[in-house]
Amino acid sequence: MIIFNSLTRQKEELVPGEDGKVGIYVCGPTVYGYIHVGNARPFVFFQVLARYLRDQGYDVTVVENITDVDDKIIDRAREEGRAPEKVSRFYSEAYIQDTGRLGLGRPDIEPRATEHIGEIIALCQKLIELDMAYETGGSVYYRVQRFPGYGKLSGQKTDQMKHLEPPREGEAKENPLDFAVWKAAKRGEPVWDSPWGPGRPGWHIECTAMSLKYLGESFDIHGGGRDLIFPHHENEVAQAEAVTGGEFVRYWMHNGMITRKEEKMSKSVGNIFLLREFLKHYDPRVLILFFAATHYRNPLEFSTTNLEEAQAQLDRLRNCYWKMHSVIEETEIVPDGEGAPSGEYLKDAIVRADKEFHAEMQDDANTAGALAALFGLVKAINEYTEEASVAGKADAELLGEARDLLTRFLRIIGIELTMADFVETGLEAELLELVEAREKARDERDYAEADAARDRIREAGYEIRDTPQGPRLVKRK
Numbered sequence: 001m002i003i004f005n006s007l008t009r010q011k012e013e014l015v016p017g018e019d020g021k022v023g024i025y026v027c028g029p030t031v032y033g034y035i036h037v038g039n040a041r042p043f044v045f046f047q048v049l050a051r052y053l054r055d056q057g058y059d060v061t062v063v064e065n066i067t068d069v070d071d072k073i074i075d076r077a078r079e080e081g082r083a084p085e086k087v088s089r090f091y092s093e094a095y096i097q098d099t100g101r102l103g104l105g106r107p108d109i110e111p112r113a114t115e116h117i118g119e120i121i122a123l124c125q126k127l128i129e130l131d132m133a134y135e136t137g138g139s140v141y142y143r144v145q146r147f148p149g150y151g152k153l154s155g156q157k158t159d160q161m162k163h164l165e166p167p168r169e170g171e172a173k174e175n176p177l178d179f180a181v182w183k184a185a186k187r188g189e190p191v192w193d194s195p196w197g198p199g200r201p202g203w204h205i206e207c208t209a210m211s212l213k214y215l216g217e218s219f220d221i222h223g224g225g226r227d228l229i230f231p232h233h234e235n236e237v238a239q240a241e242a243v244t245g246g247e248f249v250r251y252w253m254h255n256g257m258i259t260r261k262e263e264k265m266s267k268s269v270g271n272i273f274l275l276r277e278f279l280k281h282y283d284p285r286v287l288i289l290f291f292a293a294t295h296y297r298n299p300l301e302f303s304t305t306n307l308e309e310a311q312a313q314l315d316r317l318r319n320c321y322w323k324m325h326s327v328i329e330e331t332e333i334v335p336d337g338e339g340a341p342s343g344e345y346l347k348d349a350i351v352r353a354d355k356e357f358h359a360e361m362q363d364d365a366n367t368a369g370a371l372a373a374l375f376g377l378v379k380a381i382n383e384y385t386e387e388a389s390v391a392g393k394a395d396a397e398l399l400g401e402a403r404d405l406l407t408r409f410l411r412i413i414g415i416e417l418t419m420a421d422f423v424e425t426g427l428e429a430e431l432l433e434l435v436e437a438r439e440k441a442r443d444e445r446d447y448a449e450a451d452a453a454r455d456r457i458r459e460a461g462y463e464i465r466d467t468p469q470g471p472r473l474v475k476r477k
């Protein structure tokens with residue numbers, strides 16, 4: 001697989017440090033508010049990348065942190081008149097809930113900064129021992145000019161760097177470039193004891209401590225939004241490489257920002273579209289398709305037109321499965337294809353889609369190209385199910401092969417179709433409740449109740465079939 005490495009600014013072949021294993025660290029959210037669609041992009045993209053690598057046989061570990069102590073949380077707590085710990089606990093739970101609804105599972109490890117204070121203090125101490133950091137007024141600063149590679153990730157010269165941390169009251173920075181790895185306690189802030197007195201960690205050191213702990217001194221992929229390259233990731237490189245003396249990360253991957261009316265979508269600028277609100281209006285899979293339709297490195301415009309397109313794609317997928325399902329239920333399934341439409345074009349489409357989907361994913365995880373390959377297959381399947389339905393016969397093996405391939409692609413992209421997708425919209429909730437009621441009655445050996453549920457399903461125009469995979473709903477003829 002080829003990936004674009006932000007460090008070298010070119011596409012490179014992915015060669016993991018350890019054969020067959022890939023370690024990925026992704027910068028997760030700072031939990032000071034509900035997350036927005038822009039925060040969901042790295043969450044989704046790196047889960048999809050991991051899914052693809054797993055499909056290719058790699059043993060993948062995704063570590064995605066939760067920043068639960070930070071200036072922004074403290075500011076928010078002050079505004080809300082709550083303790084910072086309460087604010088971060090509340091919003092980290094909300095983050096887990098909201099991203100959980102996307103149906104992509106969780107990262108393998110989701111470390112929280114506040115649970116790694118010991119590791120963070122040890123790193124700060126090591127930096128001081130190496131003369132790479134110094135204490136002032138109870139805070140500890142990283143001595144940037146002592147690290148020769150500073151600027152290599154963001155491609156900047158130190159004399160051109162902007163957005164530097166201002167010194168805090170009562171502290172003296174040796175150089176304006178220096179940044180805090182440990183911050184002395186202030187009133188109303190969460191504090192931990194340290195060799196420099198009570199204080200709390202700086203943001204950058206948190207990610208370094210957690211990534212080194214879970215993925216080792218040198219690991220494969222570090223990801224996050226493009227806006228994190230400087231200073232966050234630049235500082236992570238400086239901290240880690242000063243301590244280990246080796247290469248911190250082999251491949252840096254950065255996703256583009258979500259734009260909304262030409263403006264970067266970020267909580268800091270108050271341009272908010274919350275994931276929680278989004279999911280009240282759309283199926284989570286619409287978001288996944290919306291993301292997949294654009295290469296992860298490109299900016300992505302959050303617009304109704306783009307969302308409608310993703311919604312239409314989801315409908316096409318549901319339709320395709322519904323048709324396959326109906327053909328399997330309603331036509332004669334011929335195991336050896338005897339007398340059924342031969343579907344040469346479907347055989348070709350399977351070969352082509354398989355080749356193209358992988359070629360696109362291998363090329364810097366181009367989900368947009370992969371999606372196009374997938375829909376090429378959908379088109380051929382639709383043609384075949386149409387033909388089979390007219391002929392009253394279908395080639396079971398061919399249709400099964402097409403369906404399995406489509407399902408595998410969709411699983412990589414992060415989409416799963418469930419029984420609810422095979423039922424007409426509007427009816428689904430009611431019918432699924434009846435299916436559940438019937439299952440429950442059968443478990444309790446209440447056959448009268450089970451039959452009553454079955455009859456009501458029939459009245460709604462559906463038949464219930466028991467299969468090894470569980471009950472299935474089939475439209476009545």
Ligand SMILES: [Zn+2]
Pocket residue numbers: 026027028207232
């Ligand atoms: Zn980070």
